[in-house]
Amino acid sequence: MEKLVIEGGRPLAGTVRIQGAKNAALPILAASVMAKGVHRIQNVPDLLDIHVMLDILRSLGCKAELANGTVTINTALMHSSHIPEELMGQMRSSIFLMGPLLARFGEVRVYQPGGCAIGERKINLHLLGLEALGAKVEESGNRIVCTASQLVGSDVFLDFPSVGATENIMMAAAKAEGLTTIHNAAREPEIQDLQNYLNAMGANIYGAGTDTITIKGVPRLVPVTYSVIPDRIVTGTLMIAAAVTRGSITLENTNSSHLTSAIHALRRAGVQISIDGDIIHVCCHGRPKAVERIVTSPHPAFPTDLQSQVMVLLSLADGMSIIKETIFEGRFKHVDELARMGADIRIDQANAYIRGVPRLYGATVEATDLRAGAALVIAGLAARGITVVEQIHHIDRGYDRIEEILARLGASITRTDVSTSTAAWTTGSPAAGKLVSEA
Ligand SMILES: CC(=O)N[C@H]1[C@@H](OP(=O)(O)OP(=O)(O)OC[C@H]2O[C@@H](n3ccc(=O)[nH]c3=O)[C@H](O)[C@@H]2O)O[C@H](CO)[C@@H](O)[C@@H]1O
Numbered sequence: 509m510e511k512l513v514i515e516g517g518r519p520l521a522g523t524v525r526i527q528g529a530k531n532a533a534l535p536i537l538a539a540s541v542m543a544k545g546v547h548r549i550q551n552v553p554d555l556l557d558i559h560v561m562l563d564i565l566r567s568l569g570c571k572a573e574l575a576n577g578t579v580t581i582n583t584a585l586m587h588s589s590h591i592p593e594e595l596m597g598q599m600r601s602s603i604f605l606m607g608p609l610l611a612r613f614g615e616v617r618v619y620q621p622g623g624c625a626i627g628e629r630k631i632n633l634h635l636l637g638l639e640a641l642g643a644k645v646e647e648s649g650n651r652i653v654c655t656a657s658q659l660v661g662s663d664v665f666l667d668f669p670s671v672g673a674t675e676n677i678m679m680a681a682a683k684a685e686g687l688t689t690i691h692n693a694a695r696e697p698e699i700q701d702l703q704n705y706l707n708a709m710g711a712n713i714y715g716a717g718t719d720t721i722t723i724k725g726v727p728r729l730v731p732v733t734y735s736v737i738p739d740r741i742v743t744g745t746l747m748i749a750a751a752v753t754r755g756s757i758t759l760e761n762t763n764s765s766h767l768t769s770a771i772h773a774l775r776r777a778g779v780q781i782s783i784d785g786d787i788i789h790v791c792c793h794g795r796p797k798a799v800e801r802i803v804t805s806p807h808p809a810f811p812t813d814l815q816s817q818v819m820v821l822l823s824l825a826d827g828m829s830i831i832k833e834t835i836f837e838g839r840f841k842h843v844d845e846l847a848r849m850g851a852d853i854r855i856d857q858a859n860a861y862i863r864g865v866p867r868l869y870g871a872t873v874e875a876t877d878l879r880a881g882a883a884l885v886i887a888g889l890a891a892r893g894i895t896v897v898e899q900i901h902h903i904d905r906g907y908d909r910i911e912e913i914l915a916r917l918g919a920s921i922t923r924t925d926v927s928t929s930t931a932a933w934t935t936g937s938p939a940a941g942k943l944v945s946e947a
């Protein structure tokens with residue numbers, strides 16, 4: 509089992525280029541099946557979830573390869589719209605194929621998707637949206653079969669602006685007959701990126717980025733070459749990593765307009781941020797300030813995907829901060845792990861009360877999900893002594909070789925498969941931080 513071993517206390521310094529966005533690349537790769545032929549998707553990060561998506565596409569008869577940040581997919585010879593249960597269960601984003609496969613084949617057989625254990629994560633809004641376009645949905649146990657000889661445009665009202673449901677419905681509607689309007693649509697930048705990709709293929713969609721998206725169905729889409737937007741969550745993660753280590757870093761290939769609320773929150777915490785086109789410079793001198801209240805909410809509010817990471821910053825701040833998580837009911841699992849490193853955090857339902865401490869201490873901790881794992885890495889960078897982060901396959905779902913990025917910025921971080929039984933690390937106290945024995 510691989511782990512990350514971090515020796516904390518080094519201020520990050522230097523420049524890195526931000527990877528393409530996982531949450532934009534995944535629906536785009538799914539949408540490619542709607543146009544027969546060869547697509548080239550550029551700026552795709554090398555992540556576990558991307559490889560799962562490519563495995564699913566191959567299982568359906570596509571040719572799909574990732575090389576040097578470009579995925580080349582040939583969708584011409586697809587023979588199936590049945591996704592194997594084992595692949596469906598490996599990530600949440602497998603559900604993105606439902607709308608596109610239904611649009612192409614008139615039938616799709618899938619299973620409940622997997623993904624991070626951060627909440628119940630139902631798919632009822634995806635299914636209701638497809639039903640509104642005329643699909644017949646049959647659920648039996650874990651299995652879902654959706655059929656529609658011809659999807660027909662309709663008004664779809666989402667009870668909640670679900671990112672995935674908005675994307676699934678947009679993709680299915682792109683080839684439906686007539687006009688679809690999605691009301692209370694999610695407004696995330698990744699939805700705009702999907703709209704841009706679909707429109708490049710010949711779709712007729714506008715309104716992404718607002719809460720009303722209109723899709724005029726077209727009979728045919730054609731393959732294109734397209735480049736994915738930068739990852740705003742990786743950008744935010746590195747900004748916080750720089751701040752907690754009191755470092756100074758430059759991030760290239762960013763889009764700061766996708767991070768307005770996060771930048772505002774970080775500035776309130778005393779982090780200095782300057783923006784020059786697609787470059788963001790971040791530095792932090794001295795202890796961060798407490799922030800009275802951060803509330804996660806759908807875009808453009810503070811993103812839930814940065815909640816765990818910003819909690820580390822506030823754990824080290826001068827004073828008491830509150831974070832309210834409104835998107836996922838199970839997204840505070842990192843709190844117990846941070847407590848093992850000396851953080852003082854109390855949870856009351858959806859609120860985390862964070863009393864800043866002057867210092868965190870290295871410990872052996874477990875990544876319980878993707879962003880929780882990123883938060884523990886950040887905590888390890890700031891902590892005194894050695895931190896060992898276990899279960900890092902979660903982190904590999906969303907960060908393209910996180911240890912290489914951070915090492916380039918001067919962090920002491922290595923990936924190892926040394927088992928806890930063969931190494932003993934002294935962690936968790938002011939005197940901690942040395943590897944004392946290795947078999
Ligand atoms: C691949 C991808 O893009 N993942 C992102 C996407 O996930 P995802 O698309 O799964 O997130 P949603 O916006 O759909 O989920 C938000 C909330 O709505 C609920 N819900 C969702 C769908 C549904 O049919 N029924 C329902 O009740 C969920 O349980 C959750 O409480 O948006 C989340 C919220 O910004 C991010 O954290 C994820 O990183």
Ligand SMILES: C=C(OP(=O)(O)O)C(=O)O
Nearest residue numbers: 600601623624813878879
């Ligand atoms: C929750 C996330 O991803 P997913 O929806 O793919 O589980 C995330 O990116 O933080």
